[in-house]
Amino acid sequence: MLRAENVTLGYGRHPVVHDVTLDITEGGVGLIGESGSGKTTLARAFLGLLRPISGNIWYGDQTLKKADMRMFRKDVQPVFQAEALDPRMRVGTSIAEALPRAARPKVRELLEQVGLDPALATRRPHQLSGGQRQRVVIARALAVAPRLLILDEPTSALDVTVQARILDLLASLDTERLLITHNLAVVRRLCRLSHVLFAGRVVESGPTKDLLANPAHPYTRALRDAVPKLGGAPPEAKGRTEAVPAATGCPFRLRCPLAVPECEQAPPLRDVRGRQVACHRAEDVLLT
Numbered sequence: 001m002l003r004a005e006n007v008t009l010g011y012g013r014h015p016v017v018h019d020v021t022l023d024i025t026e027g028g029v030g031l032i033g034e035s036g037s038g039k040t041t042l043a044r045a046f047l048g049l050l051r052p053i054s055g056n057i058w059y060g061d062q063t064l065k066k067a068d069m070r071m072f073r074k075d076v077q078p079v080f081q082a083e084a085l086d087p088r089m090r091v092g093t094s095i096a097e098a099l100p101r102a103a104r105p106k107v108r109e110l111l112e113q114v115g116l117d118p119a120l121a122t123r124r125p126h127q128l129s130g131g132q133r134q135r136v137v138i139a140r141a142l143a144v145a146p147r148l149l150i151l152d153e154p155t156s157a158l159d160v161t162v163q164a165r166i167l168d169l170l171a172s173l174d175t176e177r178l179l180i181t182h183n184l185a186v187v188r189r190l191c192r193l194s195h196v197l198f199a200g201r202v203v204e205s206g207p208t209k210d211l212l213a214n215p216a217h218p219y220t221r222a223l224r225d226a227v228p229k230l231g232g233a234p235p236e237a238k239g240r241t242e243a244v245p246a247a248t249g250c251p252f253r254l255r256c257p258l259a260v261p262e263c264e265q266a267p268p269l270r271d272v273r274g275r276q277v278a279c280h281r282a283e284d285v286l287l288t
């Protein structure tokens, strides 16, 4: 439905996402990476809010530049952070605003669809819990019956039990999703495929379960190992976590515990056992 093809993105003339190609396919697609890796920038391009410096975003068989944007806005909806709800507006009105006039009675139905009591429609956002607010945001996005939701950290402001219920809700919708997060548990639940971004480049892509069970890129492995285990010791710092991305060669090499002189040459994305990896040492990473 949406495809980024050799997309380079930036602000002004400064590129922050480099030559990314990826498809949004069925079963959920995750974009994983640390803060500043370019996830939101890529999501903004998929929403038509940021034009590529080079490359194209394809919507079906048209580039976004040429597409019918009214149709596009009906098909593709963002799920933003709950804090962005207008604090002065009753939540029912917020949802109704997203609906055509004749469809306004659907507000009740939408609230029910996201597991909220329709009586909450008369409340203002501050009179709801964080989880309820996030459900309102999802109801608003669903108002136009989109085919794809683009979700940027949809649960990061919520505590773990509320998070789990929102994930159940998202998993139950038959809408496709592109999900941006640094929470690996969230992509594991909601995305069949994932792409790991480091310094604006895709360093590993593949089925989420394989990628997390057995990473082929040292950065994916570092992300996975950085998840604290309940009741366990704090994660051990591997490599030099403070190092900035290398400007030449593999961008991860200054942090990488497996770096070798060959890493001064940029590794291309290549197929390694069912996934795409940009690492000269992917086979060794899989073995260790």
Ligand SMILES: Nc1ncnc2c1ncn2[C@@H]1O[C@H](COP(=O)(O)OP(=O)(O)OP(=O)(O)O)[C@@H](O)[C@H]1O
Residues within 6 Å of the ligand: 011, 016, 033, 034, 035, 036, 037, 038, 039, 040, 041, 042, 182
């Ligand atoms: N409006 C902007 N103007 C200039 N630079 C920006 C702007 N927005 C983001 N950037 C820069 O682009 C890079 C990628 O940012 P982006 O927000 O896409 O990262 P992210 O992976 O979504 O991070 P986070 O998880 O913290 O939201 C960062 O270096 C950031 O400083």
